Amino acid sequence: MKLYYTPHTCSFAPHIVLRELGIDAELRRVRIGPDPVVAADGRDFRELSPLGYVPLLELDDGRILHEGVAILQYLADQHPDSDLAPAPGSFERIELQQWLTFISSELHKLFSPWLFHPEYGDAPGAVARERLQPRLAYIDRHLAQNAYVLGKTFSIADAYLYTIAGWARALKMDLHPYPALDAYLDRIGQRDTVRDALRREREDARVKPEPASA
Ligand SMILES: N[C@@H](CCC(=O)N[C@@H](CS)C(=O)NCC(=O)O)C(=O)O
Structure with a gap:
């Protein structure tokens, strides 16, 4: 699973939830803006997200979700025992x-x-x-x-x-x-999960150069 994210943006919410669930998703940093790109390889992010915004979740089978509230609910529903969301239909x-x-x-x-x-x-x-x-x-x-x-x-x-x-x-x-x-x-x-998510985003940004704008 890959989470496309930009530091300090709304993509932090699904990142927290991934940490709550103990899922070690691959973090892929995006430089948002008029020409959004994936920081690691310079790929045009609009190939994945039509409007170029984060968060975006890529599942292991290649399917994509790109609205935050849908991503949050998808993650919680895959793990009903986590109690991160009440049961669908209730x-x-x-x-x-x-x-x-x-x-x-x-x-x-x-x-x-x-x-x-x-x-x-x-x-x-x-x-x-x-x-x-x-x-x-x-x-x-x-x-x-x-x-x-x-x-x-x-x-x-x-x-x-x-x-x-x-x-x-x-x-x-x-x-x-x-x-x-x-x-x-x-x-x-x-x-702990929030601090861990923050630490991982900081480390990720240190490994690869910080984007010019976010
Ligand atoms: N409707 C989207 C909006 C996401 C959104 O606004 N993302 C911002 C960061 S918080 C973004 O990537 N903006 C870049 C842009 O609008 O070009 C959602 O709720 O997931």
Whole structure:
């Protein structure tokens, strides 16, 4: 199995889940941007991912998945005993999908305009930053009552939320209004699997030169 990833991006979520499952997938670093390439061999990444974005999971039989929430659910469902996702068909599974959709459409894509797309200019970034506040407040209220997104146990939604909400810190956003979220980021960041995923990405980047942009 190969995970195509770019450091500091949303591909960190499936990487965390791979570590949670103890799967030693091959890491393939991608230099995203207008001409995305696989760092190791310079292959045009759009041959694999039509829109050139990470994450992308290549299975051992060559099949490909290239949407983060699909990859997360695929990995969890291959290992139902891991408890990383409620059983397909259950109400709890729909709740999980509700959270994954929220993180994807209401958080992830609000961070993107000013994090990865400077071509949008300042105005959309400022609007996105403003619109994020009530969404972060909503998450904060939820985490004040629940240790994890789904309540008492870590799930794929936590791998995704940690990755995306963590960008708030990278952007030096003030998280004081969101103490439960702030504490959650600290706590999830201390998980062995999260630290291990980070260490592996750092090591991988050291072996091969760091991409010019990410
Ligand atoms: N819909 C995709 C979006 C993934 C995405 O936005 N990836 C970003 C990194 S977080 C990326 O590779 N951007 C490069 C680009 O848009 O050119 C998903 O949810 O997996």
